[in-house]
Amino acid sequence: MGERILEMENITVQFPGVLALDGVHFEAYRGEVNVLLGENGAGKSTIMKVLAGVNTGYTGTVRYKGEEIVCKSIHEQMGRGISIIFQETNLLGNLTVAENIFLGAYCTRKGGGVDWKRMNAGARRLLDSIGSDIPERAPVSSLSVGQAQMVEIAKALRTQADILIMDEPTSALTEKEVEGLFHIIAQLKAAGVAIVYITHRLKEILEIGDRLTVLRDGKSIKSLPVKGLTVDDMVELMVGRDVSEQFPRIPCTPGGAVLEVRGLTRAGVLHEVSFEARAGEIVCFYGLMGAGRTELMRAIFGADKYDGGQVLVDGKPVPARGCRAAKDAGIALLTEDRKRQGLILGDAVGRNIALTNLGGVMNRFGLSAKKEAAVCGALAQSVRVKTPSLRQPVGLLSGGNQQKVVIAKWLNTASRVVIFDEPTRGIDVGAKVEIYKIMNELKRQGKAVVMVSSELVEAIGMCDRMYVMHDGRITAQFDSPEGLTEEAIMKAAVATA
Ligand SMILES: Nc1ncnc2c1ncn2[C@@H]1O[C@H](COP(=O)(O)OP(=O)(O)OP(=O)(O)O)[C@@H](O)[C@H]1O
Numbered sequence: 316m317g318e319r320i321l322e323m324e325n326i327t328v329q330f331p332g333v334l335a336l337d338g339v340h341f342e343a344y345r346g347e348v349n350v351l352l353g354e355n356g357a358g359k360s361t362i363m364k365v366l367a368g369v370n371t372g373y374t375g376t377v378r379y380k381g382e383e384i385v386c387k388s389i390h391e392q393m394g395r396g397i398s399i400i401f402q403e404t405n406l407l408g409n410l411t412v413a414e415n416i417f418l419g420a421y422c423t424r425k426g427g428g429v430d431w432k433r434m435n436a437g438a439r440r441l442l443d444s445i446g447s448d449i450p451e452r453a454p455v456s457s458l459s460v461g462q463a464q465m466v467e468i469a470k471a472l473r474t475q476a477d478i479l480i481m482d483e484p485t486s487a488l489t490e491k492e493v494e495g496l497f498h499i500i501a502q503l504k505a506a507g508v509a510i511v512y513i514t515h516r517l518k519e520i521l522e523i524g525d526r527l528t529v530l531r532d533g534k535s536i537k538s539l540p541v542k543g544l545t546v547d548d549m550v551e552l553m554v555g556r557d558v559s560e561q562f563p564r565i566p567c568t569p570g571g572a573v574l575e576v577r578g579l580t581r582a583g584v585l586h587e588v589s590f591e592a593r594a595g596e597i598v599c600f601y602g603l604m605g606a607g608r609t610e611l612m613r614a615i616f617g618a619d620k621y622d623g624g625q626v627l628v629d630g631k632p633v634p635a636r637g638c639r640a641a642k643d644a645g646i647a648l649l650t651e652d653r654k655r656q657g658l659i660l661g662d663a664v665g666r667n668i669a670l671t672n673l674g675g676v677m678n679r680f681g682l683s684a685k686k687e688a689a690v691c692g693a694l695a696q697s698v699r700v701k702t703p704s705l706r707q708p709v710g711l712l713s714g715g716n717q718q719k720v721v722i723a724k725w726l727n728t729a730s731r732v733v734i735f736d737e738p739t740r741g742i743d744v745g746a747k748v749e750i751y752k753i754m755n756e757l758k759r760q761g762k763a764v765v766m767v768s769s770e771l772v773e774a775i776g777m778c779d780r781m782y783v784m785h786d787g788r789i790t791a792q793f794d795s796p797e798g799l800t801e802e803a804i805m806k807a808a809v810a811t812a
C-alpha cells in the first residue's frame with residue numbers, strides 16, 4: 316500500500332437547493348489509482364472540485380501530505396501539486412492547442428515576449444508522450460471532443476503533480492488514445508503520483524483501479540480495494556439495487572423504410588453512404604472514433620453540407636437546406652457534444668426542454684409557464700433528470716444529468732426518425748437502462764431509431780440491425796442481432812476484411 320497523501324473528512328457542500336455532499340470521507344494514496352464511483356449526480360465532480368480549489372464553499376477538513384490545508388483557489392492547489400482534468404473541457408477555442416496547454420504559464424524569452432518556438436515544442440513533446448498526433452498550432456475550436464480531451468490531459472501533465480484528478484478522461488477518446496492514457500497512468504503511478512480516477516466505464520476500473528470509493532446521493536457508501544471485485548459488485552455498490560437486465564431488448568416487427576439515405580458524399584469525409592432505417596427498429600452504427608458516424612448523422616440532419624446524395628423521409632426528399640428543413644421533415648438528432656450543440660447552459664432545465672417544441676407550451680398569450688411545467692416536468696421525469704427544480708440552470712447539473720436533458724428535449728418533438736449520437740456517454744448504468752427503454756418506447760411507436768455507439772456490447776445488446784463504418788464508408792451490414800460476434804464487427808471497424 317502506498318503512503319496516504321490525502322485525507323478529506325466530513326466534507327459537506329450545499330448548493331442552493333441541493334445538498335451535493337453530506338459529510339463525505341475520501342482518501343488517496345501515492346502510486347495508486349484511487350477510483351471514485353457513483354451514479355450521475357452522486358457528487359464525484361463536486362468533491363474533486365473542492366480538492367482542486369474550484370468549489371470553495373465547503374465545510375470539513377482536508378489533510379494533504381500530513382498537514383491540514385484549506386482549498387482556496389485552483390492556482391494555490393496547483394502550486395501544492397494538485398491538478399485536475401475537468402469532466403467538461405474548459406479550453407479556449409480561439410487559442411491554439413499549445414497556448415491552451417501553457418495557459419497562464421507562457422514560455423518567455425530572455426528579452427521579454429513569448430517564446431513561441433519553445434512553447435510549441437513543449438506542447439509537441441507533451442502530446443507525443445501521450446501518443447497524440449494533434450497539431451500543436453491548431454486552434455482548439457477545430458478539434459473534436461476527443462481531441463480536446465487529449466489537450467486537457469496534456470495540459471494537466473505540464474506541471475508536476477502529486478495528485479492528478481481525472482474526471483471521466485476517457486469518455487470521448489479513441490481506443491488508441493485510451494491505451495496511451497493508461498500507459499501514462501502506469502508511468503505516473505510508478506513515479507509515486509496519486510491518481511484520482513472517475514469513470515462510468517466499469518471495465519476500466521477493473522483494468523487500472525487500485526482502490527475504490529463509492530458515493531451515493533452525496534454520501535460515502537464504502538471504500539475498498541478493487542482487487543477481487545466484479546462489474547456486478549460495482550453496479551450493486553453504486554445503485555444499491557440489482558440491475559439485472561442491462562439491455563432490455565424488445566421484439567422487432569419493422570414496417571417500411573422511414574429514413575433512406577442514398578449515396579451521401581462529402582468530399583474527404585463521407586463516401587457514397589447508403590442505408591435505411593425502418594419504422595419500429597433500432598439501427599446501430601458502430602465504428603471506431605473518427606469513422607465518420609457523427610459526420611454522417613450531422614449531414615443527414617442538415618447540420619453539415621454534403622456534396623452529393625439524397626436523404627428521404629417517408630419517401631419524400633428532404634431539402635438540403637439545414638437543420639430546420641430536416642427537423643420539419645421529421646428528423647431529430649441528439650448530439651454527442653451537449654456543451655457545444657445540445658444545450659443552452661445558462662437557461663433553465665424546463666426551458667431547454669421546451670425549446671424544441673415551443674408550440675406545445677404556448678397558449679393564446681404566449682409562453683405558458685403552466686404548460687411548460689407540465690410538459691417538461693413529465694419529460695424530465697421520464698429520463699429521471701436529477702434537478703432541484705425545472706427552473707435550475709442546466710449548466711449547474713452534473714454531467715450525466717445534462718445529457719438526460721438533451722434526450723428529454725428531443726423526446727418533445729413529433730419526429731419520425733430519432734438519431735442518438737452516443738446517447739449513453741457519461742451516463743451511469745442505471746440511467747443507461749432508462750435511455751434504452753426510451754429507445755424501445757420510440758420503436759414501439761413506430762419511429763425509426765438510429766443509434767451511434769462506440770461501445771460494442773451496447774451496440775450488440777440493443778440493435779435490431781447494425782452498420783459498421785470505417786473511414787467515411789459503410790464496411791459491413793448485419794441484418795439481425797443473432798449470431799453477431801465482436802470479432803466480425805471489429806474486423807469491419809478496422810476494415811481489415
Ligand atoms: N454549481 C452548482 N450549483 C448547483 N448545484 C450543483 C452545482 N454543481 C453541482 N450541483 C449539483 O450537485 C450534485 C452533484 O453533482 P456532481 O457534478 O458532483 O455529480 P457527479 O457525481 O459528478 O455526476 P456525473 O456522473 O453525472 O458527472 C448534482 O445534483 C448537481 O446537480
Ligand SMILES: [Mg+2]
Pocket residue numbers: 359360361402482713714715
Ligand atoms: Mg461529474
